[in-house]
Amino acid sequence: MTPIEKEIEGIVDGILEDYRHGRDIDKLDPFQHPDKAVVIDMIGKLLRIVYPGSSRDKAYRIYNTKHNLSMLIEDVMYNLNKQIAIALRVDRTEQEAQETAQELSLQFFRAIPGIRAVAQTDVEAFYDGDPAAMSCDEIMLAYPAFEAISIYRMAHRLYKMGIPMLPRMMTEYAHQITGIDIHPGATIGNYFFIDHGTGVVIGETTTIGEHVKLYQGVTLGAKSFELDENGNPVKGIKRHPDIGNHVIVYAGATILGGILIGASRGLAAEYTFFLAIPVMLGASLLKLVKFGSFTGTQFGVVVLGMAVAFAVSIVAIKFLVGYIKKHDFSAFGWYRIALGILVLICHFALAA
Numbered sequence: 389m390t391p392i393e394k395e396i397e398g399i400v401d402g403i404l405e406d407y408r409h410g411r412d413i414d415k416l417d418p419f420q421h422p423d424k425a426v427v428i429d430m431i432g433k434l435l436r437i438v439y440p441g442s443s444r445d446k447a448y449r450i451y452n453t454k455h456n457l458s459m460l461i462e463d464v465m466y467n468l469n470k471q472i473a474i475a476l477r478v479d480r481t482e483q484e485a486q487e488t489a490q491e492l493s494l495q496f497f498r499a500i501p502g503i504r505a506v507a508q509t510d511v512e513a514f515y516d517g518d519p520a521a522m523s524c525d526e527i528m529l530a531y532p533a534f535e536a537i538s539i540y541r542m543a544h545r546l547y548k549m550g551i552p553m554l555p556r557m558m559t560e561y562a563h564q565i566t567g568i569d570i571h572p573g574a575t576i577g578n579y580f581f582i583d584h585g586t587g588v589v590i591g592e593t594t595t596i597g598e599h600v601k602l603y604q605g606v607t608l609g610a611k612s613f614e615l616d617e618n619g620n621p622v623k624g625i626k627r628h629p630d631i632g633n634h635v636i637v638y639a640g641a642t643i644l645g646g647i648l649i650g651a652s653r654g655l656a657a658e659y660t661f662f663l664a665i666p667v668m669l670g671a672s673l674l675k676l677v678k679f680g681s682f683t684g685t686q687f688g689v690v691v692l693g694m695a696v697a698f699a700v701s702i703v704a705i706k707f708l709v710g711y712i713k714k715h716d717f718s719a720f721g722w723y724r725i726a727l728g729i730l731v732l733i734c735h736f737a738l739a740a
Contacts, residue, residue: 424561433460469489475553496549511528513601533585536566540574556572575594583604584604594608595631597631610628633650
């Protein structure tokens with residue numbers, strides 16, 4: 389054995405010894421986790437299914453849509469079924485994982501027409517929102533942001549079906565090739581457009597309405613993390629912003645925490661004005677009871693109306709308080725809420 393071979397043997401033995409520490413990074417069975425290469429291959433084939441005109445299989449000289457679609461679906465379904473089963477083994481038996489994976493795979497493919505319907509709205513948003521876009525074909529073939537959103541749409545469907553790991557592997561692949569980081573758990577409405585896109589970050593609990601446009605470098609992130617008794621971040625709670633309909637977020641903007649922007653931000657504020665209706669009605673009926681003259685039936689109707697009005701007011705106030713506790717607000721949002729409460733008090737005072 390040469391000196392270099394002895395050195396290599398020593399290095400191998402040292403690394404093998406290091407594998408025996410029992411840490412998370414020491415797991416030796418790669419077959420217990422989804423295969424990243426297979427997932428990437430599935431993404432490419434799924435994009436061909438969603439956008440049949442964007443590419444073709446060069447292995448076939450004659451392009452028959454039904455024949456090629458059948459082959460693609462069979463190929464992807466086999467691999468998707470297998471990868472889902474692997475991901476589900478964590479808390480299921482092998483048989484349960486396989487049975488569940490098969491049903492989830494079928495559910496996903498049944499959902500593809502719906503995914504394509506949403507994708508069409510995204511194409512339209514890109515075309516309408518970018519004066520440099522010469523055609524929809526150009527968007528589907530050349531825009532990295534459109535590719536990232538398309539992969540997100542598919543991953544989000546898998547995420548909502550409760551499939552672990554695979555959705556995140558898909559969107560992180562999109563992140564790797566486009567520089568756009570969209571967590572599969574984010575909720576994004578129709579007609580979504582990211583212009584340029586490099587550096588965009590959209591966190592897990594973000595909600596985005598319809599007809600929203602983001603520019604490059606936008607971060608919709610978390611401001612801080614609530615900690616448990618052991619000092620670890622609490623998972624599964626609201627951490628990211630809510631963006632309403634018809635909102636534009638310009639380049640480099642950083643929006644952190646559960647703040648409300650746009651249409652969503654105004655919800656609680658407008659709700660306080662809505663509260664004035666049942667409160668003022670109840671107060672007006674109370675005034676009639678105090679100063680009016682009624683028969684027995686009329687009096688009963690007025691009292692019933694007053695009770696209903698105040699009951700609706702209490703329910704609405706509870707909703708508003710819960711909504712305010714759940715979200716952070718910008719300074720302007722708090723101003724609108726305060727103004728709404730002031731109007732509410734004035735309505736009550738005037739009516740009573």
